[in-house]
Amino acid sequence: MHASYMETLREAMSMVSGYIYPNELELQWSVLIVLYPYITGLVAGAFILASLERVFNVTAVKPTYRLSLLMALAFLLIAPLPLQVHLGQPQRAFEIFMTPNTSSAMAMFGFVYVWYLMAVLLVEIWLDYRREIVAWSKSEPFWPKRLFYKLLTFGVDNVSPRSLAIDDKVGRALTVIGLPSAVLLHGYVGFIFGSIKANPWWSTPLMPVIFLFSAMASGIAGVLLVYMFLCWARDEHIEMPCIDTVAKFFLTALIVAFTLEMLETLQTAYEAEEHFDIISLLVEGKLYFSMIFVQMFMGSLIPMFLLGLCQLFELPEKVRKVFYSASAILSLIGILAMRWNVVVGGQFFSKSLRGFTTYKMELAGREGLVSALVLGFMPLVVLALLLYLLPPWGESAHRRKEPA
Amino acid sequence: MKDIRHLLHVAAAFVVVIIGFLIARHLVVPKSFGRIGHYRADAVDEIKALPLRYAGEQACAPCHRAQAKAKASSRHKGIRCESCHGALQAHAEAPSSLKPAKPKEGEMRAFCARCHEKNLSRPAKFPQVDPREHNPGVACSQCHPPHQPK
Amino acid sequence: MNRRHFLRTAALAVAAFAGRAVAAPLAAAEKFFKEPPWRRKKPYWGYAVDVAKCIGCGRCVDACKTENDVPREPFYFRTWVERYVLRRTGEVSVDSPNGGLDGYPAPREPESIAQSFFVPKLCGHCENSPCEQVCPVGASFKTVDGVVLVDRKYCIGCRYCIQACPYGCRYFHPELQVADKCTLCYHRITKGLQPACVENCPTGARMFGDLSDPESALTKFRETERIQTLKPHMGTEPKLVYKGLHKEVR
Structure with a gap:
């Protein structure tokens, strides 16, 4: 292995162009660190969508x-795994909780x-499901599952209207706290990159905001x-x-994210500081396909166009469904590409700017493609498990299709 | 009260988790952590205790007096012994255990050329020769004794 | 409380805040500009490079790897030497084959060269070191005598510090799986010895010394020469200073 x-x-050495500091040959943050902001972004986006209903009473999205x-x-449960796998000393990861360095963005994680x-x-999920959990803890025929629900009741099976009303109030309050928390979670991921002044591709105060809006777009697309x-x-x-x-x-999230990215690009190009030459080489070269084509054209412009059409014209249901799912798939790919362009793209060029x-x-190996694919799909497996344990389809949420 | 009991149970669970965390933290964090700053103070001593490889100039002169004296008045006076003879802490600790390296006659031209071969990138006033033109085949030390070069 | 009383209290409070708002930054600035850290702590280590003296022999790079067990592969260096070649056409090329460890052949097409020189590089042991700032667990730290070190037993290997260093001075140790960097040969300097690179530099291009000692050669050098740091706009305040740095050096 070694x-x-x-x-x-050594092979990579023959592919270096220009001058890089000798220690820069090895690219430190691999594809796993691309996954990390992608997955946390989906967390933040999905949660923000959920809070729309709860906090802003957008009942249509119920x-x-x-x-x-x-x-x-x-x-969220899977989000730290790529980080953990990437560490040189994974068994020491707990130190982040034990002795967090208060000046480190990463320690705030x-x-x-x-x-x-x-x-x-x-807590929010628990409060929302508590009535069902209590019911299932009595009715579930499969005993391990019943035990699981029993534990989740925390020893109280009181589902009186008053207690449920209290739950609802607490839940609402939690969502109000949760919204800035979700924003914080993903804003902080952007900050991890945006605060690295050594890297001009990363170092911009807009980074947390761009990450946040692209996170919202990806989370909403995912849901x-x-x-x-389903x-x-x-x-x-x-x-x-x-x-x-x-x-x-x-659409709104896409437009804001895209506009911010464009503003950032424009600003960099107009200011044309010391690092501008190398960055334009980067965008026109190594990132041309993944950034200009996948991230911007395929992942932003086409979805915005399709979703825009749905807003402007009264399209039939079938067409809208196709457009929505196509836009969602495209922008999920585009936002993954965006994470790649930030994380890996930012390490392509030397800090000597030369x-x-x-x-x-x-392919294999701890930080290889296989491992990335497994980690990338793992949240979906966890989601399937959660859907099995806590089925979200309540009595009122859905109407059964009328038999034809 | 009855209707918030489930919430109190959850709150109690949180308190238990937090207390457990604090106990774990107390047990797991190294004792010397934070004694000086936000780091493990013992690490400083561990790094101080790393082994030496180069003994340093002052270790050589007491035994190799003649060479040290000659060098001290020469144009090579600024060059420390180990620059040419290699890392010799082991030799300084037990002189017979490791013999200092000395460039052989056949290798000498390449050895000296490392510094003195004509190279436009070097400072112009630094003494440089083109080894292909400058008495080819002759060991440098025949004319320029390394401890007292002319 | 009557209105007058209230207004007077409020005015006093505002005045107190305003007074502090003016006084506090002034006091901080005074401390900042008048008192570098090496006035407070003895010893406090620093380093200087005289670019015009470097002959590119690579002895320092070899000595560093020997003294500190730095992996011998050509992509791990605690110190390295770069060569700059400035052509009359305006083209600037930089190289550092094997970090300069094996020395340098003469540059090609000498007639088109306007100037060429070597620049030794190493960790600046920055006063405001970004690597120490970003380390999530406190495995990168600055000692009381001003040296930035890595705790090999505590580093989790996240490599955030490598990303944060503007100078490319850190690498990921392939065997130990932790971040690694120049220690200024902390195990030598705390015994009164010179760092291995300084010890082995034949021309005195590299200088090491105590910034807190007003009589040290390093202090004198800093006082008498026009010195400069790399990437000063980063605000990292490296304690590694250069004399005779060309603008093309980054």
């Missing part, structure tokens, strides 16, 4: 409310993550897609008012 890795690096929460939870997972998301897929798989009727509203928010290194993704 010898073959050295061989990989059918996606629980699904959004479960999706946020599934992705512990606080933000635990706060968001424990205090906000878990939209999963909702439509309706299809369960042979249920898709609530058109619901996905029409979700699509509106999706040359480029390369990145050859391994």
